Amino acid sequence: MAKKKKKEKEFGESVHRVWLAGLGALATAEDEGTKLFNALVARGRKFERSMKTPVDKATDRVKGAVEDVRGRAGKTVGRIEQAFDDQIDAALHRFGVPTRKEIAALTRKVDKLNRALQYEWTNVMMTRPNHQLAATTFRVRYRQPLQPATLIHNVEGIYIMFDKRQRGITPGQFAAWYEGEELIGSGVIQ
Numbered sequence: 001m002a003k004k005k006k007k008e009k010e011f012g013e014s015v016h017r018v019w020l021a022g023l024g025a026l027a028t029a030e031d032e033g034t035k036l037f038n039a040l041v042a043r044g045r046k047f048e049r050s051m052k053t054p055v056d057k058a059t060d061r062v063k064g065a066v067e068d069v070r071g072r073a074g075k076t077v078g079r080i081e082q083a084f085d086d087q088i089d090a091a092l093h094r095f096g097v098p099t100r101k102e103i104a105a106l107t108r109k110v111d112k113l114n115r116a117l118q119y120e121w122t123n124v125m126m127t128r129p130n131h132q133l134a135a136t137t138f139r140v141r142y143r144q145p146l147q148p149a150t151l152i153h154n155v156e157g158i159y160i161m162f163d164k165r166q167r168g169i170t171p172g173q174f175a176a177w178y179e180g181e182e183l184i185g186s187g188v189i190q
Helices: 002-094 100-126
Strands: 136-139 147-154 157-162 174-179 182-188
Antiparallel strands (some): 136 147, 136 174, 147 157, 174 182
16 A cells, blocks of 8 residues: 555656646746747837838829729720710711700800890990989790780899789799880890
8 A cells, every 4th residue: 555655646746847847838938928929029119110111102103003094984985975075976977966065055055146236235234324224024934915015224233113003923943025016135034
């Protein structure tokens, strides 16, 4: 039995030494691991600093290339759209439909004519006493019976004074004035 107790004691001591060796390895790993971790962080910072400039340059080159491709793509799309518009304009022109340019030119001519007419009407109104035109008739709706009223011009604009109250007049409608049955002027109600 003494032999058995001796072996148990030796086995217990051996297990205890293995335990202590494990604790020693853990303590060493912790000390060395912290040192290793700190060394790796320092090396990583140094590497990051050394790579920052090349990465920034590469990023700038890629961004520049992307912008260049976008610009070229935009120009290509613009040329395709223009060619398509030209083909559509040509086809419409063969059917007698005016082009955008022709419509724009016509719009400019109409605007010029309207300005000239407004100028003439302003001059006519300014020659009347108290800036008032003679009593005439007006309508603000298509097929509305002519309504008696007076056209007045002052520094604030041109006004229509109807003899009878009118209903439902809104901004954007046109007022047209007549002498007898002849249309002599019109304007947008504001």
